[in-house]
Amino acid sequence: MKHPxxxxxxxxxxxxxxxxxxxxxxxxxxxxxxxxxxTDWNGLENYRFVGWSNFARAFGDPDFRRAIVNNLIFIGxxxxxxxPLIVLFALLIASVKRFRGFYKTTVFVPxxxxxxxxxxxxxxxxxxxxxxxxxxxxxxxxxPIYWLAEPKWALPAVLITNAWQWMGFYIVxxxxxxxxxxxxxxxxxxxxxASGWQRALNITVPLILPxxxxxxxxxxxxxxxxxxIVLVMTxxxxxxxxxxxxxxxxxxxxxxxxxxxxGTAIALIIFTFALVLTxxxxxxxxxxxxxxxx
Amino acid sequence: xxxxxxxxxxxxxxxxxxxLFPFVFVVFSSLKGSNVEIATHPFGLPKxxxxxxxxxxxxxxxxGVYFFNSVYLSFTSALAxxxxxxxxxxxxxxxxxxRAGKWIHQTVLLGMFIPGNVLFIAxxxxxxxxxxxxxxxxxxxxxxxxxxxxxxxLLSAFMKSLPGExxxxxxxxxxxxxxxxxxxxxxLTLPALVTVFIVNFLGAWNEYLLANFFISRDALRTLPxxxxxxxxxxQTNYALICTGxxxxxxxxxxxxxxxxxKIIEGLTVGSVKG
Numbered sequence: 001m002k003h004p005x006x007x008x009x010x011x012x013x014x015x016x017x018x019x020x021x022x023x024x025x026x027x028x029x030x031x032x033x034x035x036x037x038x039t040d041w042n043g044l045e046n047y048r049f050v051g052w053s054n055f056a057r058a059f060g061d062p063d064f065r066r067a068i069v070n071n072l073i074f075i076g077x078x079x080x081x082x083x084p085l086i087v088l089f090a091l092l093i094a095s096v097k098r099f100r101g102f103y104k105t106t107v108f109v110p111x112x113x114x115x116x117x118x119x120x121x122x123x124x125x126x127x128x129x130x131x132x133x134x135x136x137x138x139x140x141x142x143x144p145i146y147w148l149a150e151p152k153w154a155l156p157a158v159l160i161t162n163a164w165q166w167m168g169f170y171i172v173x174x175x176x177x178x179x180x181x182x183x184x185x186x187x188x189x190x191x192x193x194a195s196g197w198q199r200a201l202n203i204t205v206p207l208i209l210p211x212x213x214x215x216x217x218x219x220x221x222x223x224x225x226x227x228x229i230v231l232v233m234t235x236x237x238x239x240x241x242x243x244x245x246x247x248x249x250x251x252x253x254x255x256x257x258x259x260x261x262x263g264t265a266i267a268l269i270i271f272t273f274a275l276v277l278t279x280x281x282x283x284x285x286x287x288x289x290x291x292x293x294x
Numbered sequence: 295x296x297x298x299x300x301x302x303x304x305x306x307x308x309x310x311x312x313x314l315f316p317f318v319f320v321v322f323s324s325l326k327g328s329n330v331e332i333a334t335h336p337f338g339l340p341k342x343x344x345x346x347x348x349x350x351x352x353x354x355x356x357x358g359v360y361f362f363n364s365v366y367l368s369f370t371s372a373l374a375x376x377x378x379x380x381x382x383x384x385x386x387x388x389x390x391x392x393r394a395g396k397w398i399h400q401t402v403l404l405g406m407f408i409p410g411n412v413l414f415i416a417x418x419x420x421x422x423x424x425x426x427x428x429x430x431x432x433x434x435x436x437x438x439x440x441x442x443x444x445x446x447x448l449l450s451a452f453m454k455s456l457p458g459e460x461x462x463x464x465x466x467x468x469x470x471x472x473x474x475x476x477x478x479x480x481x482l483t484l485p486a487l488v489t490v491f492i493v494n495f496l497g498a499w500n501e502y503l504l505a506n507f508f509i510s511r512d513a514l515r516t517l518p519x520x521x522x523x524x525x526x527x528x529q530t531n532y533a534l535i536c537t538g539x540x541x542x543x544x545x546x547x548x549x550x551x552x553x554x555x556k557i558i559e560g561l562t563v564g565s566v567k568g
Contacts, residue, residue, distance in 0.1 A: 004471045005390045005461070014385035014475070015398060018378050018442055025439035026405045029416030036416075089309060092302040099303070105554050106310050109317075112550055112557060114500030116518035117542050120525050120535065121316050124323075130333035130532060132319055168313065173562050218565055225409040228502045232522055246411045253415050254507055263415045271412045 037265040043258050054265035064266075067236075067243040070155065071273075074244065075223030077159050078166075079216055086167055087212065090174035091200050104175060107168035115165065119232030122161040123148065148234055151241040158242050162229055166222065170215050177211035178204055213285070217278060224274040245270050317543070324348070324536035332532055344533065351537040355528065359513060360520030361541060364499055367430055367516060371437035372494035376487055378438070379445025384475045387450045388461065399450065405443035414503060421508055432508040433516070437501065441494040448563070452486035453479065489560040492553065496561070499546065517542040 004010075037054060041047035058064045093103045110118065125131050126147035134144045147157045181204065189199050205212075227246035230236055236243035236251060243251075245266060253263025323332050324347055325340040335341075352358045382402070386395035421432040456479065464474050480487070502518040509515055515523065524538050550557055 003390065004465055004469070004474070005388065007389075007471050008391075010471045011385050011389050011391055011394075013472075014381040014389075018382040018402070018446070019398065021378070021435065021439040022402055022405060022442055024420065025417060025436050026408065026413065026443075027401075029413040029420060030408065032419065033413070033416045036419075089306065092306050096299075096302050096306070099306075103306050103310060104558075107313055108554075108558055109547070109550070110313060111561065112496055112500075112546050113543055114502065114518045114546075116500075116502040116522055117539055120521055121320055121539055123525070124532060124535065125316060125319070127532075130329050130336070132336040135333065135336045164313070164316075169561070169565075172558055173565070176562065214565075221409065225411055227411050231506075232502070246414075249411070250414070250503070250507075254418075260415055260419060267412045267415055270409065274409050274412075275407075 033264040033267055036261050037268050039261040040259070041261040043260060047261065050261070054262045055269065057262065058266055058269060063240050063243060064245070064248055066240050067245045067248045068273075070242065070244050071223055071226070073155065074159065074162070074226050075220055075277075077163070078219035078223060082163050082167055082170070083212065083215060083219065086170045086174055086215065087205065087208075089167070090171045090178055091204065093171070093175055094178040094204075095196065095200075104172055108172050109168065110165045111169035113165075115228035116232045118161065118165050119229050122157075122164070123233055126157055149238055151238050154234055154238055154241045158229060158233055161233065162226065165229070170218070173215060174208060174211055177208040181207050216285075217281065220277050220281060221274060224270060224277070245273070320536045320539050320543075324533055324540050326533050329530065329532050347533050347537045348541075351534050351541065355524045355534065355538055356512070356520065357517075357524070357538055357541045360515050360517045363430070363514060363520075364517040364542075365545075367433055367437070368495045368498040371434050371498050372441070372491050374434075375438040375441040375445055375494050376449075376491045379442055379490065380449050380480060380483060380487060381475065382442075382446050383449035383453050384479055386446075387454045388456075388475075388479065389471060399446070402443050402446045406447070410440065411503060414507075417504070418507060428509060428511055428514070430509075430514060433498075433501075433505060436504055436508075437494075437498045441490075441497060444493065445490045448490055449483060449486055452483055456482055489556055489563075492549075492557055493560040496546070496557070 038049055038051060039047045040050045040054075089107070093100055093107075096103075125133050128134055128144045128146045128149070131147075133147070137143075137145065145153060147153045185203060185207075186199060189203055194202070225246065226244055227250065230242050230244055230247045231250065234242045236247045249263050249266035249270070252266065253260055319336070322339060323336075325343050325345065326332050326335075327340070327342065327344050331341065382398070385391075386398050389395070417436055418427075421427050421435070424431075424435075426432045426435070460478060460482075461474060464478050469477065500518060501516075502522075505516045505519045506522070509519065512520075512523070521538050521542055525535050528534050
């Protein structure tokens with residue numbers, strides 16, 4: 001008798017649905033995107049191959065170049081502004097005993113709320129006439145600022161909303177790494193007379209570099225993928241001030257005059273950017289930060 | 295010394311206040327009578343409590359419809375995806391087809407490196423070709439498929455750690471591999487299954503991009519897109535919009551209150567392994 005764990009029929013039955021769904025919704029879209037990206041298909045039957053011209057058109061469009069820069073600003077903001085704050089807050093939470101659970105639970109809350117609801121909520125906070133932010137400014141006599149309607153304010157406003165949404169998630173991630181450090185290490189440092197801040201900077205931070213490196217990777221990926229918050233809050237406006245690559249893609253492909261060929265070319269550009277940036281990071285800082293193996 | 299101890303708490307409490315303020319503000323505003331009251335007393339309690347805003351939003355803004363759509367789409371796709379991932383994980387780590395198993399594992403995990411929005415247009419064209427655009431299938435299928443890579447990853451790691459003796463004993467007792475899966479492995483995997491289910495559920499509950507473009511019939515909308523439509527329609531009635539926000543955030547917060555450890559674990563483990 002054959003061993004029951006070698007039954008090929010059961011095996012097929014167990015993996016087939018997953019492979020079919022995965023093939024349909026992951027592999028096939030990758031293949032078909034790579035095909036349509038070189039056509040001018042707009043949903044009608046007739047289309048022709050246009051070579052690299054979709055890509056040339058994208059990079060030739062100042063709006064798209066603006067979108068690329070905005071994606072880089074998203075990444076830069078999370079790496080250079082959010083991450084130091086994330087580490088600081090995680091260190092502070094780890095340093096207290098009382099309320100530690102409360103802090104952890106509370107700061108995590110925004111990461112379970114849908115981005116579209118957060119966009120609506122913060123749109124209200126930024127509202128020029130009745131929004132609480134401008135009401136607060138009015139107490140100091142500062143005049144109404146049209147946060148989401150003025151090009152110079154719109155991007156910072158969206159960046160802050162995005163940071164508010166995701167910082168808690170990363171704080172919890174870093175906090176777990178800090179709490180996993182063996183206590184003996186700290187006790188030895190205390191015996192040596194190291195102060196709290198010295199220990200944090202010279203012992204804790206070096207030990208949690210691997211998780212910080214993960215957070216950097218996730219921030220790069222997140223900065224490349226950002227789109228919901230932009231679509232809900234500003235739709236990429238005013239005059240392209242908050243446009244990111246993905247919102248540009250959606251607006252081009254799903255507008256009144258859909259252009260799927262051009263849109264899929266943008267999708268491939270986003271994919272390539274994400275791949276290149278993460279592998280560049282891995283090859284330079286990432287490997288050094290993960291250290292350990294060598 | 296007491297001062298030194300108070301400093302971290304002061305900083306953390308300020309941050310917690312910044313995190314919670316928008317929620318509190320929305321709850322207060324949802325119970326206020328008019329925009330004038332919100333504007334003149336933005337930080338205070340309502341003068342009179344307008345609970346009728348909630349009934350009005352539920353009916354007039356069809357929050358009830360969106361809410362029901364979200365609940366049942368998130369529930370069914372999260373469950374389907376968790377079970378399919380469990381079956382696949384069982385086949386590739388427990389059944390004796392090591393080469394095929396390794397190959398399938400690698401292929402499915404590739405999916406975790408593709409940013410979701412890259413596939414967006416191609417998936418749109420796919421659901422159009424399948425003829426399910428503007429039906430709930432257009433969301434159910436990509437939600438279920440989209441959650442598979444992480445599910446397979448987490449569940450196969452978990453199932454690998456189950457002791458092999460159990461399996462031998464069950465087979466000696468005459469169980470088939472399918473029977474073993476249903477009667478022994480699934481119950482043992484329950485903790486990991488719950489984690490995967492929660493992550494899938496939240497992902498579907500919060501999803502916006504596909505929901506916005508794959509569904510255009512109002513009666514089929516889910517909460518995230520319904521809420522945006524609601525905001526655009528009632529642009530000036532802030533109390534009512536805040537009521538809608540409360541409706542869509544409250545269930546998730548209640549879930550979080552009961553399952554915070556599971557939720558935090560599921561979401562963070564998933565991101566690190568990915």
